[in-house]
Amino acid sequence: MPTMHVCTGRSCSERYSKYILARLLSDKEKFDKKDTIDIVECSCRWRCKEGPVFLFEKELFTKGNPVKASEVFLRKLAELAKSQVSASPNRQWK
Numbered sequence: 134m135p136t137m138h139v140c141t142g143r144s145c146s147e148r149y150s151k152y153i154l155a156r157l158l159s160d161k162e163k164f165d166k167k168d169t170i171d172i173v174e175c176s177c178r179w180r181c182k183e184g185p186v187f188l189f190e191k192e193l194f195t196k197g198n199p200v201k202a203s204e205v206f207l208r209k210l211a212e213l214a215k216s217q218v219s220a221s222p223n224r225q226w227k
């Protein structure tokens with residue numbers, strides 16, 4: 134399952150990364166009914182000066198905030214839904 138990691142290391146936590154985590158978990162509950170993306174916290178990613186940081190798979194986002202993380206989450210969710218539709222064997226062309 135694709136995963137978003139939110140750094141909750143000391144430096145990122147001091148920059149309120151817990152609010153990013155809370156926002157993503159709330160978005161997941163509201164918008165990810167099919168349980169497509171996992172949201173987990175992670176330890177320091179060694180980019181503390183650019184924190185708070187979060188990742189989607191191996192793509193790193195710096196200077197994070199809840200709104201920015203939410204936009205990434207919703208965009209990735211839409212992209213995954215679109216790719217699943219186009220990969221569906223029952224798709225009919227008109």
Ligand code: FES
Nearest residue numbers: 140142145177178
């Ligand atoms: S504490 Fe988040 S990158 Fe170091």
